[in-house]
Amino acid sequence: xxxxxxxxxxxxxxxxxxxxxxxxxxxxxxxxxxxxxxxxxxxxxxxxxxxxxxxxxxxxxxxxxxxxxxxxxxxxxxxxxxxxxxxxxxxxxxxxxxxxxxxxxxxxxxxxxxxxxxxxxxxxxxxxxxxxxxxxxxxxxxxxxxxxxxxxxxxxxxxxxxxxxxxxxxxxxxxxxxxxxxxxxxxxxxxxxxxxxxxxxxxxxxxxxxxxxxxxxxxxxxxxxxxxxxxxxxxxxxxxxxxxxxxxxxxxxxxxxxxxxxxxxxxxxxxxxxxxxxxxxxxxxxxxxxxxxxx
Amino acid sequence: xxxxxxxxxxxxxxxxxxxxxxxxxxxxxxxxxxxxxxxxxxxxxxxxxxxxxxxxxxxxxxxxxxxxxxxxxxxxxxxxxxxxxxxxxxxxxxxxxxxxxxxxxxxxxxxxxxxxxxxxxxxxxxxxxxxxxxxxxxxxxxxxxxxxxxxxxxxxxxx
Numbered sequence: 001x002x003x004x005x006x007x008x009x010x011x012x013x014x015x016x017x018x019x020x021x022x023x024x025x026x027x028x029x030x031x032x033x034x035x036x037x038x039x040x041x042x043x044x045x046x047x048x049x050x051x052x053x054x055x056x057x058x059x060x061x062x063x064x065x066x067x068x069x070x071x072x073x074x075x076x077x078x079x080x081x082x083x084x085x086x087x088x089x090x091x092x093x094x095x096x097x098x099x100x101x102x103x104x105x106x107x108x109x110x111x112x113x114x115x116x117x118x119x120x121x122x123x124x125x126x127x128x129x130x131x132x133x134x135x136x137x138x139x140x141x142x143x144x145x146x147x148x149x150x151x152x153x154x155x156x157x158x159x160x161x162x163x164x165x166x167x168x169x170x171x172x173x174x175x176x177x178x179x180x181x182x183x184x185x186x187x188x189x190x191x192x193x194x195x196x197x198x199x200x201x202x203x204x205x206x207x208x209x210x211x212x213x214x215x216x217x218x219x220x221x222x223x224x225x226x227x228x229x230x231x232x233x234x235x236x237x238x239x240x241x242x243x244x245x246x247x248x249x250x251x252x253x254x255x256x257x258x259x260x261x262x263x264x265x266x267x268x269x270x271x272x273x274x275x276x277x278x279x280x281x282x283x284x285x286x287x288x289x290x291x292x293x294x295x
Numbered sequence: 296x297x298x299x300x301x302x303x304x305x306x307x308x309x310x311x312x313x314x315x316x317x318x319x320x321x322x323x324x325x326x327x328x329x330x331x332x333x334x335x336x337x338x339x340x341x342x343x344x345x346x347x348x349x350x351x352x353x354x355x356x357x358x359x360x361x362x363x364x365x366x367x368x369x370x371x372x373x374x375x376x377x378x379x380x381x382x383x384x385x386x387x388x389x390x391x392x393x394x395x396x397x398x399x400x401x402x403x404x405x406x407x408x409x410x411x412x413x414x415x416x417x418x419x420x421x422x423x424x425x426x427x428x429x430x431x432x433x434x435x436x437x438x439x440x441x442x443x444x445x446x447x448x449x450x451x452x453x454x
Contacts, residue, residue, distance in 0.1 A: 018301075020297070020299070022299070022300075038297060039297055041297075041299070042297075042299070043298070043299050043300065044299070044300060045297070045299040045300060045301075046299060046300045046301050046304060047299070047301040050301050050305070051301060051304050051305070051308070054305060054308060055308055058308060058312045061312075062312060062315050062316065062319075062320065065316070065320045065324070066315075066319055066320055068324070069319065069320045069321075069323040069324045069327075070323070072323050072324055072326075072327035073327065074327055074330040074331045074334055075331075077331075084324065085324065085327075085328060088321075088324050088325070088328065089328065092325070092328075104317065104321075105313070105317055107321060107325075108313060108316040108317035108320065108321035109313045109316070109317070111316055111320070111321060112309075112312050112313045112316045116309075116312060156305075159301065160298065161298060161299065161301035161302045161304075161305055162301070162305045164298070164302055164305075165301070165302045165303070165304070165305025165306040165308075165309060166305065166306075166309050168302070168306060169306045169309045169310060
């Protein structure tokens with residue numbers, strides 16, 4: 001959307017706005033035409049672009065892996081099977097290394113988290129204008145809408161809804177297995193009887209609130225840090241791509257310079273994309289391990 | 296960047312994906328991987344067993360070779376001994392045969408000598424008779440004196 005009438009600020013804002021479908025204050029349902037309208041919709045709205053891309057990428061992952069799993073041979077594996085098995089082995093090794101309990105959910109969840117987050121992050125490497133301008137053009141051609149009011153964010157992991165959605169799901173599973181394995185009492189004890197302990201009952205009674213404060217904060221910090229780490233990294237990366245993209249409208253010299261910058265940042269971003277997926281997966285495994293092991 | 300229903304949608308999506316992966320993707324892949332691991336382990340074990348057997352076979356071959364070598368040596372020794380024996384036997388046989396031939400020859404020579412002596416004696420007698428006949432001419436009656444001369448001849452023979 002680098003049309004000449006747009007200012008840099010508007011360009012950036014346009015790129016950072018999700019396509020939001022929800023109820024307008026006047027009661028009608030539809031897409032938000034501006035950031036303010038999207039805000040007015042409140043909680044009862046949905047980011048169409050985030051949902052679309054996360055589901056498309058997730059289904060792509062599941063379809064690809066299912067295809068291999070269905071005809072997995074024990075003989076010499078072919079190219080695609082080799083690739084899939086390499087990832088599965090890698091996940092399996094990570095889970096075996098960090099997860100000491102017994103739960104058939106953890107390894108598949110780690111695999112899903114890793115590949116799904118990787119694919120969502122990977123959308124960051126597509127040039128920032130490709131898909132949004134295509135969608136804008138389609139909207140303008142098919143529905144006669146104003147392209148500057150069609151928002152489309154391609155990277156689901158730059159939407160805090162996506163990262164919080166995953167992190168809170170992991171958190172819910174963590175709480176579920178903590179209570180399932182240790183009982184409500186054991187889980188409450190873990191929250192209140194550590195790290196400070198005393199043999200004196202009166203001192204212990206004073207220590208319990210302090211312990212609870214510390215442990216509760218660290219418990220709440222888990223999903224927050226898990227989601228915000230991924231979101232922050234991806235959002236910042238996306239922002240830099242957008243800033244580089246602005247340089248293309250500042251003359252041929254800046255454009256060429258921007259091209260090299262984009263190439264460099266994209267190459268560096270491959271590392272971040274993979275690393276963030278790996279960190280998210282590893283922390284998921286570690287949190288699940290915490291839910292299964294006694295302290 | 297508003298928090299809205301997307302959060303819940305993403306959570307549902309997440310659970311569905313994890314469930315699908317747990318149900319349809321992870322188990323077949325892991326079983327294939329484990330089965331291949333087992334195949335490879337079996338193959339390696341078989342290879343090791345084969346190598347071990349080959350080593351044993353080589354040892355056996357070396358032992359057999361050594362055995363057969365010593366047997367061959369024994370056979371050669373025996374053969375040599377037997378050859379020596381045969382030569383000795385042949386030597387003994389030929390010596391006795393030579394002696395026998397010698398004895399026979401001697402006996403024949405003796406016989407021959409006796410016969411010659413007899414002949415000689417007969418010739419001497421007839422010679423003496425002829426000589427005497429020549430000397431005496433007709434004075435001597437051949438019939439009357441032949442008995443005398445025969446006696447003389449037998450005397451010579453015995454003497």
